[in-house]
Amino acid sequence: MPPSTSRGAVEDPLLGPADAGRVASSLAAEYPGARTELDHRDAFELLVATVLSAQTTDVRVNQVTPDLFADWPDAAALAGAEEAAVTDVVRPLGMGPTRARRIIGLARGLVIDHGGEVPDDQAALEALPGVGRKTAHVLRGAWFGHSLLAVDTHVGRLARRLGWTASTDPRAVEEDVIARVDADGRGGSAEDLTLLGLRLILHGRRVCTARTPRCGDCVLADVCPSAGTA
Numbered sequence: 001m002p003p004s005t006s007r008g009a010v011e012d013p014l015l016g017p018a019d020a021g022r023v024a025s026s027l028a029a030e031y032p033g034a035r036t037e038l039d040h041r042d043a044f045e046l047l048v049a050t051v052l053s054a055q056t057t058d059v060r061v062n063q064v065t066p067d068l069f070a071d072w073p074d075a076a077a078l079a080g081a082e083e084a085a086v087t088d089v090v091r092p093l094g095m096g097p098t099r100a101r102r103i104i105g106l107a108r109g110l111v112i113d114h115g116g117e118v119p120d121d122q123a124a125l126e127a128l129p130g131v132g133r134k135t136a137h138v139l140r141g142a143w144f145g146h147s148l149l150a151v152d153t154h155v156g157r158l159a160r161r162l163g164w165t166a167s168t169d170p171r172a173v174e175e176d177v178i179a180r181v182d183a184d185g186r187g188g189s190a191e192d193l194t195l196l197g198l199r200l201i202l203h204g205r206r207v208c209t210a211r212t213p214r215c216g217d218c219v220l221a222d223v224c225p226s227a228g229t230a
């Protein structure tokens with residue numbers, strides 16, 4: 001019988017949690033070049049783009065960031081920007097003034113606490129305005145090369161459908177997925193949690209969508225306990 005996870009994930013031996021190693025290798029074959037879909041040239045741009053991506057899509061963020069970074073190419077420049085001018089640029093994303101205040105505050109935090117540089121440090125990143133655990137994991141995984149799971153809505157949904165967790169709390173989902181990978185994923189491509197997370201996000205966007213999962217087209221259907229029932 002598959003080992004338990006900490007918060008009551010599916011444990012039916014006939015319909016148990018999907019094997020993490022098989023999930024990871026299937027997704028690796030399906031999405032070999034997985035990378036963040038947020039356009040960026042450096043850590044500052046990736047951090048700002050990730051903060052801007054809250055409650056909107058990467059595609060929409062990519063439509064405003066070229067103008068944003070043309071006018072304010074680094075933390076020092078953005079820290080000194082006029083809020084109204086930044087609002088004009090990010091307005092297409094919705095909540096323009098809020099987003100502008102958020103990224104200007106972030107830039108000021110980078111200047112004041114880190115000389116304008118983006119720190120490769122989880123606690124230091126989470127101490128910056130507008131940066132939480134998920135954003136810090138995205139940044140440190142995608143830019144600095146750490147193995148870190150960034151739990152967004154897609155990763156959470158996939159983890160529940162795959163039987164890896166029963167939780168909707170991102171921190172609990174992260175712990176349960178890591179427990180599953182530790183139990184049966186090590187030695188394979190599941191080892192890189194950053195890539196596993198990116199591939200789960202791509203699969204959640206393209207196949208295992210929230211409302212109409214396409215189980216008939218899914219490479220995970222043979223191991224997924226929710227196949228045909230999600």
Ligand code: SF4
Binds near residue numbers: 213219221224225227
């Ligand atoms: S089989 Fe269906 S529910 Fe399971 S991961 Fe694939 S699309 Fe999602």
